[in-house]
Amino acid sequence: MSDAAGELRWPHTLKNVIYSTSSFVFEFLFPALIALIVAQLIGYLIADKSKLSWLLQHSRYILYVFAVLVIGKAILQYYFWQSIIFEGRGDGGILFIQPLVVPVAAKVLIIIALAQALRRVMPVIEESKTLV
DSSP states (O other): OEEETEEETTTHHHHHHHHHHHIIIIIIIHHHHHHHHHHHHHHHHHOOOOOOOOHTTTTHHHHHHHHHHHHHHHHHHHHHHHTTTTOOTTTTTGGGGGHHHHHHHHHHHHHHHHHHHHHHHHHHHHHHHHOO
């Protein structure tokens, strides 16, 4: 950016882009995708059509990828805090493990449980649709 006083520099542009992109993906995109999968599952249960949508067919894999990405984000976030805040020193780094691990573990377990439930329920639903 430039103005009358000269060029204005913003040194943290890359960090802000990475933060905003990861926030958008993990806080809006993936939860919206999960809501869309659940909505399509409900629609499939209620409707008379016997064909699964592409999203519902591949929902397990999408959920597994989301779980892996959540774990990866937590690892990168820990290393970011460790290197930036504590400058690579070991002191205080352990303080960030527990508040980071417990919510991430809960989120990953919920996502994997949803994927497993879909894996087990979808064949039963498909078979009952063909019998009717």
